[in-house]
């Protein structure tokens with residue numbers, strides 16, 4: 001196997017380069033490339049992995065050229081510079097490092113709050129200009145004031161902890177914060193309007209989503225306490241910058257400290273130039289410690305995926321540990337092949353898919369297995385679908401996916417059963433993995449069979465009547481198609497029967513037509529795996 005190749009297109013700590021090298025991965029470190037999208041598009045096709053911070057924008061145009069890209073690693077938290085749906089559609093894993101820079105970013109928010117409270121940047125500029133304006137600067141004390149945190153996740157809760165240490169009162173608005181967690185952190189969970197009315201300082205720590213965009217709109221800014229100070233170290237776009245400027249100009253808002261802006265790099269912005277505004281150029285994560293953390297973590301995670309198939313902190317795929325990956329691999333192949341079997345036989349719209357995991361397989365990562373099964377199922381119809389994109393594609397098409405896990409209730413150590421409900425019928429197929437690691441199909445529509453998945457197969461359903469095998473073999477022999485293996489099954493003597501036949505080479509359409517003419521044959525289909 002040739003060594004995977006990774007491109008680092010942003011200013012990551014060089015620690016990442018060393019990790020990739022130590023793990024045997026070829027690495028190109030081009031810290032300024034992210035800003036040159038044409039050059040990035042030109043060379044991205046040479047890489048299996050792309051490690052970035054926030055300067056590189058991974059757009060559909062870049063992804064179009066990324067023919068062998070398997071993983072994008074964001075050394076940081078926000079992945080809004082990556083087009084996740086486009087990456088997912090191409091089967092590219094997108095991972096981030098959700099905790100590596102949280103403390104540093106929380107500290108930046110606290111630093112910004114103090115900078116506002118004591119006007120440190122303006123006082124510094126004035127002092128260094130030789131003005132000694134001791135009477136110009138009159139700050140406010142933080143102790144006893146109320147901090148309103150919008151978004152109390154990793155960073156928000158660290159900010160809360162620090163603020164409580166500063167003897168502030170902390171209220172938090174976060175619809176996903178449980179009352180127990182709020183109690184644990186020591187914050188009062190409140191509604192947004194309550195926070196707006198009570199906070200002396202508001203700090204934002206949510207991602208930018210449709211729901212959080214302009215969470216501090218003109219209308220909401222108007223609901224804040226007069227003299228409020230606003231800190232944004234999360235994402236540009238959470239606050240309506242023009243409305244905030246107006247509120248600053250009118251003296252309703254006493255100060256604003258922004259690290260992030262609606263348009264970045266921010267070379268101009270409505271907030272710029274106001275005397276009570278403090279700005280930093282997206283420095284929230286910029287400490288040596290945080291950058292080492294995220295660089296090391298992203299390099300480890302990407303290497304683990306490229307070399308061992310382990311997935312952690314992916315935003316578009318369930319996690320798979322390095323220990324789990326080899327155990328999962330044969331079952332991923334089984335799930336994909338069972339899906340493919342059902343997909344190749346499905347001719348009408350699918351309504352739902354039910355996947356049952358029994359025995360030892362029930363203890364594996366069934367979400368990953370279900371993604372593989374759905375990819376196999378949809379690929380005969382959609383081609384471009386893959387293990388990463390399959391669940392999203394199924395959802396878009398209105399296909400309901402359900403999973404059941406249970407202890408073994410049969411002879412197999414592990415059994416995966418896939419049931420597909422279409423507009424016309426319900427079809428089940430089940431398989432297992434033998435000790436040699438090879439997936440086998442063991443049941444079709446309730447009829448026991450035993451066959452390996454072969455590159456070229458013929459699937460026949462027929463009435464269990466004498467004479468079928470002789471005629472079938474005759475048709476294949478006359479057409480020069482060699483039979484490699486032959487698996488038969490039936491529900492009862494004289495009942496419904498199934499033949500799953502491995503052949504060498506492609507099955508000519510004429511052969512299938514002739515098989516259909518054998519008395520009692522209901523369906524004959526060529527399958528490929």
Ligand SMILES: NC(=O)C1=CN([C@@H]2O[C@H](COP(=O)(O)OP(=O)(O)OC[C@H]3O[C@@H](n4cnc5c(N)ncnc54)[C@H](O)[C@@H]3O)[C@@H](O)[C@H]2O)C=CC1
Nearest residue numbers: 077078151152153154155174176205206207233234284285
């Ligand atoms: N300035 C910088 O350099 C950095 C900025 N960030 C940004 O900080 C933000 C927060 O990061 P983490 O705390 O790690 O994320 P997180 O996912 O742990 O926390 C986000 C919180 O926002 C809450 N939330 C989601 N929708 C909400 C809504 N509509 N209203 C209120 N709360 C809502 C979530 O429930 C969650 O608790 C991210 O957007 C990230 O991009 C992160 C690191 C550095």
Ligand SMILES: O=C(O)CCC(=O)C(=O)O
Nearest residue numbers: 053054075076077078285
């Ligand atoms: O890499 C950076 O400096 C930006 C960090 C950030 O915004 C994030 O991790 O979400």
